[in-house]
Amino acid sequence: MNSRQPTFSSFSSLAAFLFSGLLVIFQTTNAIISSSYYNGNEADHLSLLSFKSMITHDPYGALTSWNSSVHFCDWTGVTCGKRHRKVIVLNVTSQGLEGLLSPHVGNLSFLRLLALRNNSFHKTIPHELGRLFRLRVLNLERNKFNGVIPNNLSGCSNLETLRFGINELVGRIPIEISLLTKLTILVMDGNRLTGGIPSFLGNITSLKMISFPDNPFGGTIPDTFGHLKSLQEFYLGGCNLTGTIPYSIYNLSLLTRFSLADNQLSGSLPLDFGAMLPELTALQLRNNQLTGILPPSISNCSKLTILEMISNSFSGKLTVDFSKLTDILYIALGNNLFGSAEPDEMKFIDSLNNCSKLEKLFLYNCNFEGALPRSIGNLSDQLSNLDLSRNKLYGNLSLDVGNLVGLTQLNLAFNRLTGKIPSTIGKLQKLQVALLRENQFSGKIPDAIANLSSINILVLSSNKLEGVIPSSLGNCYRLEGLDLHNNKLGGNIPKQLLQFSSLSIGFDLSQNNLFGPLPSQVGGLKMVTYINLSHNYLTGNIPSSLSGCTSLSFLYIHDNLFQGMLPPSLISMRGLVELDLSHNNLSGQIPRFLEGFSLHVLNLSYNDFKGEVPVKGVFSNASAISIAGNSKLCGGLVELGLPKCKQKEKKKHKKRFPVFVIVLLIASSLLVVSCVVYVLYRKKRKGQSSQSSINERFLKLSYNQLLKATDGFSETNLIGKGGSSSVYKGLLELDDRFVTVKVLHLQTRGAHKNFIRECEAWRSVRHRNLLKIITSCSSVDFQGNDFKALVYEFMSNGSLHDWLHSSVHASRLNFLQRINILIDIASALDYLHNFCVPTIVHCDLKPSNILLDDDMVAHVGDFGLARFLERNSNLNSTSTGVKGTIGYAPPEYGFGSEMASSGDVYSFGILLLEVMTGKYPTHDIFNEGLSIHKFVSTALVEHAIIDVIDSDAITLQSTESNAKKVEECLASTLKIGVSCSADSPTQRMIIENAIHELHHIKDVLQNIQGTVPSLCNKSCF
Known part of the structure; x- marks a missing residue:
C-alpha cells in the first residue's frame, strides 16, 4: 500500500483542524462584535451577568430583561453614564431577590450607587466592594447578610451614605470606617453588632446621621461624639448602653432627632438642655433610669413634635412651658415620679392649651396630686388619646371636656375625681373607650352619654353614681363592654339596655341597688359572654328568654331575690362555664339538664331547692359545686354530707297480689342482688375501683x-x-x-x-x-x-407549639385561625387575672402549654408554676424558685421581682410574636441584644412587617384590593405583641385592651372573607 495514500484518520485530523480554526475565527469575530456592541465595556457586562447568576429566586421577574437582546445599559435597575456608557447605578430595591451578592460587582469601577435594599441577599458582604472607589451610596438594608463588616470598605473613599440596617451582621464596627471622611449617613440598626460604640466615629466630622438602634453594643456613649458638629440625627436606642449621657453631646446644636430609648442610662439632664439643642423635633429617652427634674428649658425646643420620656425616674414639679411647643404631636411622660405635693402642681396643663396640633397625651402613673385643671377642656381638638390614670387627681371633671371632640380614648381611672360626670361628655362623638373607674364620681349617669355613637367600651365602675340607669344608653349600638358595677344605681334594668347586638365583652351591673324583674329582653344579648347582676335586689322569676344568650359562658346573678323554678329553656345554654345562683329564693328540684353542661363552677347555695341532687357532670365533682343552705336536698355525692333520699311510700291497694307473684318478685330481687355482688367481687379482684356510676371516675x-x-x-x-x-x-x-x-x-x-x-x-x-x-x-x-x-x-389537635414548629400537621394556621387562638389565650388570662379570687398568675405561658381541641379552640394548661396573689394563700408569689421558661419569662423576674399579672402579659406578648413570626424567642438570630421584641419593633418602624411575618399567616383569602387591609391587620397584631412584651411592666398593654384589639382585627378579617363579623370567639372573659 502507498504510504502517502490518505487514510480515514488523517481526513478526520484535517477536519478537526479546520473546525478548530473556524471556531477561533468565530470567537474572535464574536469578541470583536461584542466589544463593538458594548463599546469596550465587556467587564461591566460580565459583572452584571455574574450578579444575575448568583440570584436563586426572582419572584417578580426583575432581571428578566437581563439578556443579550438588550444592551445592559437598558436592563432593569441599571443606569449607565451618557458619555462612557459604564454602569454608574445598580438599583434593585424591593424586588424580592434571593441569593448571594457576587464579588464581581466590585469590578463595576464607575459605580456611584449600589442599592439592594429590602431583598433576601445572604451570607457575607464581599470584600471586593472595597474596590468601588467612586461609590457614593451603598445601601444593603433589610437583607440577611451575616458575618462581619468588611474592613476594606475604606477603599470606597468617596462614600457618603452607608446603610447596613436590618441584617444579621456581627462583630465590631471596623476602625477603617473612620477613614471614610466624606461619610454623612451611617446606618447599622437592627444587627447583632457588639464591642461598644467606637469612639473613632467621632473623627468622621462630616456625619449628619448616626443610626445604630437595636444592637447589643453595650458600654457607654463615647465623649468624642461631641466632635460631630454637623450631626442632625442621632439614634442609639436599644443598645444596652449604661452610664450617663456625655455633656459634649449637648453641644451638637444642629441635632433634630435624638433617641436613646430603651437603654440603662442614668444621671440627669442639664438644666439648659433646651437652650443647647434648640433644633430638636423628636426627643426619645423612654425606658432608661434618668433622674432629676425634667429641664424647664425644653420649652426652648420650639420645633418639637415628639417628646417621649416615659418609664424613667424624673421627679419634682413639672414646670415645662409647653405653650412654646406649637408643633408638638405626641407627649408621653407617663410612669415617672413628678409628684411635688404643691398646690399648683397641675398648672402645666394650662400651657398645653397652645399646642393646637397635639394628638396624644400620656401622663399616667406620675404621682401627680392635685385638682384636675379646668383647662383640660382647652386642649387641642385634635387630641385622640388622653391618659391621666393612676394618679392622685381630685376635683371635678370640667364641663369643657366636651371641647375635646377628637378624643377616641379617655382614661381617668384610678384617681380621686368627684362631682358629676359632665353632660358635655356626650359631645365626644369619636370616643370609643371611656375608662372612669375607681374614682368618686357621684350623681346620675348623664343621659348625654347616649350620644356617644362610637363608644365600644364604657367603664364607670367603683364610683358613687346613683339614680337610674338611663334607658337612652340603648342608643350606643356599638357598645361591646359595659361595666357599671359597685355604684349606688337603683331602679329597674332598662329593657333598652338588653338589646345590644354588639355587646360581647361583658355586661356588669353588680353591686348596685337595682330592683324589679329581669326584663325578658335579656335574651337579646346573643353575643355576650359575661353577665354579672349579683348583689342587687332583683325579684321575680328568672326569665325563660335568658336562654337566648347563646354565647354566655359566665352568669352571676347571686345575692338577689329571684324566686321560682329554673326555666326548662335554660337547657340550651350549654356553653356555660360558671353559674352562680346562690343567695336567692329559688325553689323546685335541681334540673337534671345541668348534668349535661360543661360547667366548672356551679353555686346553688342558700336557696330553697329540694329533692335529689344529681351525680353526673359537674355534680360528680364535689369541689366544683356548692349547695349549702338548701335544707330540703338529699342524695348526691357522699362528700356533700346530705341525707339519703327517702323512698316514696307505695299506696296501699285494696286488691292484694297473689302469693306466687310476691314470691316471684322476691326471688328475682335475690337473683339481681347476687349478680351485682358477683360483679363487684370480680371488679375488686381485678384491682378496679368499685364505682356505683361511671361518673365517679x-x-x-x-x-x-x-x-x-x-x-x-x-x-x-x-x-x-x-x-x-x-x-x-x-x-x-x-x-x-x-x-x-x-x-x-x-x-x-x-x-x-x-x-x-x-x-x-x-x-x-x-x-x-x-x-x-x-x-x-x-x-x-x-x-x-x-x-x-x-x-x-x-386535646385532639395537640399543642400550639406543634402547629407552629412541627411538620406533624399537613396544613398550617392561617391568619384568622391565629387571631382566634390568641383571643382564646388572652381570654383565659383575663379570667385568671381579673375574675379569680384570689388572682392567679400562670407563670409559664408558652405554645407548648396551649392545647387545641377538635374545633381548634385553645385551652391553657400546666399550672405547675402558678402563683396566687392573695396574702393568706399558702402559695403566693414570694417564691424565689423557677419563674417560667427562658424566652417567655419577663425580664423583671430575673432581677428578683415577685410574680405579677403583668408578667403573664409579657409572656403573652412574646407568644403572640412567635405565633405571627413563626420564630422561637430563643431562635439563633436572637442573641447579643437582639430579641424577638426588637426584631418586630424594628419591622414596624421600617414599615416592613411582611418580612417578619410567618408566610403561612398571610394565606388568608383576599383580593388585591384587600391586601392593604390585611397588612394593616398584621401590623396591628404585631403592635399588640410589642406593647405586651415591653420591658417595663407598667408600659405593657393590659390584657382587656389586648382582647378588644384582637376582636377588632378579627372583625376586619371576617369582613374581608365575606363572613358575618363576630365580636367574640366563643369566650372573651
Whole structure:
C-alpha cells in the first residue's frame, strides 16, 4: 500500500483542524462584535451577568430583561453614564431577590450607587466592594447578610451614605470606617453588632446621621461624639448602653432627632438642655433610669413634635412651658415620679392649651396630686388619646371636656375625681373607650352619654353614681363592654339596655341597688359572654328568654331575690362555664339538664331547692359545686354530707297480689342482688375501683386503671416529656374516652411542690379556655411507691407549639385561625387575672402549654408554676424558685421581682410574636441584644412587617384590593405583641385592651372573607 495514500484518520485530523480554526475565527469575530456592541465595556457586562447568576429566586421577574437582546445599559435597575456608557447605578430595591451578592460587582469601577435594599441577599458582604472607589451610596438594608463588616470598605473613599440596617451582621464596627471622611449617613440598626460604640466615629466630622438602634453594643456613649458638629440625627436606642449621657453631646446644636430609648442610662439632664439643642423635633429617652427634674428649658425646643420620656425616674414639679411647643404631636411622660405635693402642681396643663396640633397625651402613673385643671377642656381638638390614670387627681371633671371632640380614648381611672360626670361628655362623638373607674364620681349617669355613637367600651365602675340607669344608653349600638358595677344605681334594668347586638365583652351591673324583674329582653344579648347582676335586689322569676344568650359562658346573678323554678329553656345554654345562683329564693328540684353542661363552677347555695341532687357532670365533682343552705336536698355525692333520699311510700291497694307473684318478685330481687355482688367481687379482684356510676371516675382513678389506659405507660403513648413529668395519651375502659395522663417525676426536685400547686390552681379555675381536669388531685400508692398523676381531657389537635414548629400537621394556621387562638389565650388570662379570687398568675405561658381541641379552640394548661396573689394563700408569689421558661419569662423576674399579672402579659406578648413570626424567642438570630421584641419593633418602624411575618399567616383569602387591609391587620397584631412584651411592666398593654384589639382585627378579617363579623370567639372573659 502507498504510504502517502490518505487514510480515514488523517481526513478526520484535517477536519478537526479546520473546525478548530473556524471556531477561533468565530470567537474572535464574536469578541470583536461584542466589544463593538458594548463599546469596550465587556467587564461591566460580565459583572452584571455574574450578579444575575448568583440570584436563586426572582419572584417578580426583575432581571428578566437581563439578556443579550438588550444592551445592559437598558436592563432593569441599571443606569449607565451618557458619555462612557459604564454602569454608574445598580438599583434593585424591593424586588424580592434571593441569593448571594457576587464579588464581581466590585469590578463595576464607575459605580456611584449600589442599592439592594429590602431583598433576601445572604451570607457575607464581599470584600471586593472595597474596590468601588467612586461609590457614593451603598445601601444593603433589610437583607440577611451575616458575618462581619468588611474592613476594606475604606477603599470606597468617596462614600457618603452607608446603610447596613436590618441584617444579621456581627462583630465590631471596623476602625477603617473612620477613614471614610466624606461619610454623612451611617446606618447599622437592627444587627447583632457588639464591642461598644467606637469612639473613632467621632473623627468622621462630616456625619449628619448616626443610626445604630437595636444592637447589643453595650458600654457607654463615647465623649468624642461631641466632635460631630454637623450631626442632625442621632439614634442609639436599644443598645444596652449604661452610664450617663456625655455633656459634649449637648453641644451638637444642629441635632433634630435624638433617641436613646430603651437603654440603662442614668444621671440627669442639664438644666439648659433646651437652650443647647434648640433644633430638636423628636426627643426619645423612654425606658432608661434618668433622674432629676425634667429641664424647664425644653420649652426652648420650639420645633418639637415628639417628646417621649416615659418609664424613667424624673421627679419634682413639672414646670415645662409647653405653650412654646406649637408643633408638638405626641407627649408621653407617663410612669415617672413628678409628684411635688404643691398646690399648683397641675398648672402645666394650662400651657398645653397652645399646642393646637397635639394628638396624644400620656401622663399616667406620675404621682401627680392635685385638682384636675379646668383647662383640660382647652386642649387641642385634635387630641385622640388622653391618659391621666393612676394618679392622685381630685376635683371635678370640667364641663369643657366636651371641647375635646377628637378624643377616641379617655382614661381617668384610678384617681380621686368627684362631682358629676359632665353632660358635655356626650359631645365626644369619636370616643370609643371611656375608662372612669375607681374614682368618686357621684350623681346620675348623664343621659348625654347616649350620644356617644362610637363608644365600644364604657367603664364607670367603683364610683358613687346613683339614680337610674338611663334607658337612652340603648342608643350606643356599638357598645361591646359595659361595666357599671359597685355604684349606688337603683331602679329597674332598662329593657333598652338588653338589646345590644354588639355587646360581647361583658355586661356588669353588680353591686348596685337595682330592683324589679329581669326584663325578658335579656335574651337579646346573643353575643355576650359575661353577665354579672349579683348583689342587687332583683325579684321575680328568672326569665325563660335568658336562654337566648347563646354565647354566655359566665352568669352571676347571686345575692338577689329571684324566686321560682329554673326555666326548662335554660337547657340550651350549654356553653356555660360558671353559674352562680346562690343567695336567692329559688325553689323546685335541681334540673337534671345541668348534668349535661360543661360547667366548672356551679353555686346553688342558700336557696330553697329540694329533692335529689344529681351525680353526673359537674355534680360528680364535689369541689366544683356548692349547695349549702338548701335544707330540703338529699342524695348526691357522699362528700356533700346530705341525707339519703327517702323512698316514696307505695299506696296501699285494696286488691292484694297473689302469693306466687310476691314470691316471684322476691326471688328475682335475690337473683339481681347476687349478680351485682358477683360483679363487684370480680371488679375488686381485678384491682378496679368499685364505682356505683361511671361518673365517679372524676374522683377516683386507680393506678391500675391508668396503667391499662396507657398500655403500661408505653413509649407509643408518650406524647410529651419534661423535667418533672411525662405526659401520656390514654383510653379509659369505662367509657372508651381518650384522656391525657400527666405523671409526676417525684424524684425531681420541686416536682411534689409543683403537683400541690397545680392541684390548688385547678380547684380555683373554671373557664372554657382553660384545660379541663378530669380527676381530683390525689395520690395513689402502688407497691410502696408514691404515684401522683393528673388526668385531663384529651386535646385532639395537640399543642400550639406543634402547629407552629412541627411538620406533624399537613396544613398550617392561617391568619384568622391565629387571631382566634390568641383571643382564646388572652381570654383565659383575663379570667385568671381579673375574675379569680384570689388572682392567679400562670407563670409559664408558652405554645407548648396551649392545647387545641377538635374545633381548634385553645385551652391553657400546666399550672405547675402558678402563683396566687392573695396574702393568706399558702402559695403566693414570694417564691424565689423557677419563674417560667427562658424566652417567655419577663425580664423583671430575673432581677428578683415577685410574680405579677403583668408578667403573664409579657409572656403573652412574646407568644403572640412567635405565633405571627413563626420564630422561637430563643431562635439563633436572637442573641447579643437582639430579641424577638426588637426584631418586630424594628419591622414596624421600617414599615416592613411582611418580612417578619410567618408566610403561612398571610394565606388568608383576599383580593388585591384587600391586601392593604390585611397588612394593616398584621401590623396591628404585631403592635399588640410589642406593647405586651415591653420591658417595663407598667408600659405593657393590659390584657382587656389586648382582647378588644384582637376582636377588632378579627372583625376586619371576617369582613374581608365575606363572613358575618363576630365580636367574640366563643369566650372573651
